Structure formats: structure tokens, C-alpha cells
């Protein structure tokens with residue numbers, strides 16, 4: 001679905017991924033769940049594009065509900081996958097600290113897991129090879145994405161800023177709908193290692209037209 005100039009989104013308000021479309025090709029941010037592969041291909045068709053137009057994929061962090069079709073894209077189409085150095089191991093299936101789920105509403109929790117299961121969340125495919133990035137990097141990809149370190153949700157959580165789309169993809173640093181409680185409004189996403197999410201408050205997002213959250217709707 002096109003949600004703005006140069007900006008497309010697949011998935012829904014539970015799990016989403018973004019495509020930034022420029023004359024130089026497409027940069028993908030996050031890869032949802034394995035079952036989003038079909039949504040991804042359908043979106044490319046709707047855009048009049050093909051896999052050959054995809055230049056790279058950036059993971060906002062290494063949690064399994066963001067890895068989706070990333071390894072498949074890497075293996076089948078030779079597309080490089082970028083992730084912050086501090087989350088590279090997590091993206092490859094390494095240990096992650098047990099994060100507290102906090103307060104949970106059963107209905108919202110079931111909706112999250114039902115959707116995750118339907119989209120193949122039970123068969124996570126971890127990365128075997130990644131390009132590690134760091135805070136401040138400008139990646140050699142369409143839209144010249146700028147990596148902004150946002151440790152909190154995980155040590156290697158990042159936001160990705162695209163000036164061309166006037167948008168920032170914040171991953172799980174923020175969500176517009178808490179998948180475990182159903183609470184609506186901008187807030188840190190669940191399964192956060194460091195729930196105080198200090199890095200969110202230290203960043204000034206004022207003036208940005210779009211903050212795309214990977215769980216929740218795009219905030220305009």
C-alpha cells in the first residue's frame with residue numbers, strides 16, 4: 001500500500017515492513033514474518049517493479065518478527081541485509097535476553113500470535129550473513145538511508161531516516177498500537193529489553209511528517 005511519496009507499506013498494524021521507492025531502486029526496511037513474502041511480491045507488482053529493483057534491506061533490529069523474508073531475499077536474489085552490529089547476533093538466532101511482557105490483555109495477545117502464526121511466525125528463518133551498520137551511517141542504498149541508533153528495545157535497535165520520503169522507520173522503538181494490550185497511541189512496543197526506552201525521549205522527532213512503526217499504523 002502506498003502511504004506517501006516514495007513510501008509503501010506491507011503487513012498491517014500488528015507487523016509491518018516498508019519499501020522506499022526511488023529512481024535508483026527500492027530499499028526495504030524490515031521483513032515482517034515469513035508469510036509476508038507474498039505480500040512483498042504483490043506490492044512490487046503493484047509498484048510496477050521486480051525483485052531486480054530491490055537494492056538492499058535494513059532491519060531495524062534482530063527480533064524474529066522483523067526477519068521474515070530477509071534471508072530468503074538474500075539467498076534467492078543476492079540482496080544485502082543490513083543490521084546494527086549490536087543486533088547482528090540476534091538476527092542470526094543468537095541468544096536474546098528474556099524481556100518481560102508486562103501487562104497483557106488476552107484478546108490482544110491472541111490476535112498478535114494468531115496473526116504471527118498465520119504469517120509463518122513459527123518458522124523463523126534466521127540470517128546467515130549480514131552487513132553490520134552503526135549509528136550515523138549513511139547506507140549506499142536508494143533514498144540514502146541514515147541509520148539512527150535507538151538502543152532500548154534491543155541493544156542494536158535503529159531508526160532509519162529517508163529524507164526523500166520525509167519519513168523515519170522506527171521499528172519497535174515506538175508503536176501506535178500495543179500488540180499485547182491493544183492500547184492505542186504512540187508508545188514503546190512490547191518485548192522491550194529496556195522498557196524505559198531512554199533513547200526515544202532523547203531524540204526529537206518534531207517536524208517529521210511520517211514515523212513508520214513496524215508494529216502499528218504509520219503515524220502521520
Ligand SMILES: [Zn+2]
Nearest residue numbers: 063153172191
Ligand atoms: Zn522487536
